[in-house]
Amino acid sequence: MASVPPSPKIYHITHIDNLPNIAANMGLVSDATRIARDLSCSLVGMSTIKERRLKEIEVPCHPKTMVGQYVPFYFCPRSIMLYMLHMGNHPDISYKGGQQPIVHLQADFHKVINWANSNGVSWAFSNGNAGSRLTNFYNHPSKLNEIDWGAVSSSDFRDAKIKEGKQAEFLMFNVFPWTLIEKIGIINSTMATKVKTTLANVAHKPVIAVEPNWYFDSRR
Template sequence: MNLKIYHIVHVDKLPSIMSTGSLLSDAKLYKVMEMGTNIGMEKIKQRRLQITFSSYRDMHVGDCVPFYFCPRSVMLYILSQKNHPEIDYKGGQEPIIHLVANFKRVIDWAGKNSKRWVFTDSNAGSHHFNDYNDTKYLSMIDWKAVHAKYWIDCREKKQAEFLIEDKLP
């Protein structure tokens, strides 16, 4: 399986990521003084700190580093528009970089390092998603929506996520 997962960050966060040696979850980031531009919606980040998974009732979405299964995410489009009222950042997508990881390698790393992981069939920042912690359920993801070029009718499903507990080097 050569499935890729994608995390987007502002390029000015790279020094911070390099100094910690990992991408950190929002729950961890709120405890350290991370440098760099926040490109997310703070309201949704706060909500993710409250939402739990059905797979792990003691783990919140915000306890995990989020990845999308699609390289051209809804969030990247929103950033390109430079005008979302709930995002302070208005600099467009040019300084946004994709960090790409191999799905299987990340799962293998998680197993060796006692880190839990899940994937969702839609946006984990909403209250309406299903989560799974077994790759045999990957077919529950709407892959047509994930790869859709035009996604007005499948926006939430396009935002299916992979989430790993705490951090990812």
């Protein structure tokens, strides 16, 4: 099994149309908070899994909290969810706009948990899809070796074990501060220009970088 990276990064994907509200509200919010506040946004996830995360899957290291109360991040860009958005043929995903308008919000794992610990905010990570009933959860960095880092970095996820391991998630309770986002990865220069325009009047401006390797082959 691949070793734990010295400085793991975490990645949240969202539609570019959501960036103004994320920045204005100074953070990403969980599905539970979004529903409670009746916030409008461009949803790109799977409705049945979102429902299960809200009502059925608990985070055991923080008793009586549900996965849907946390803001989710992957440990890699170019995630399986992005692939499904790219293909646009999953029956449980109503979004059909492809991967081009999807942006990656990158943060540093250790900086994030240091902030969370200092501010009394609950966090956890899973060694697989946090919407699965078989996934394990942890809340100490010493347990990062429970993640299959080889699967996380794999570009071929046809094998079921790799597919599950690649979906390991980081979770922060309720709100993830915008100021912890260090980089925004986009698919091309056109989208980079749109992101720069969108964030022109925002105080905290993450690095904006064109990262085609974070996306799937657009010819498919």
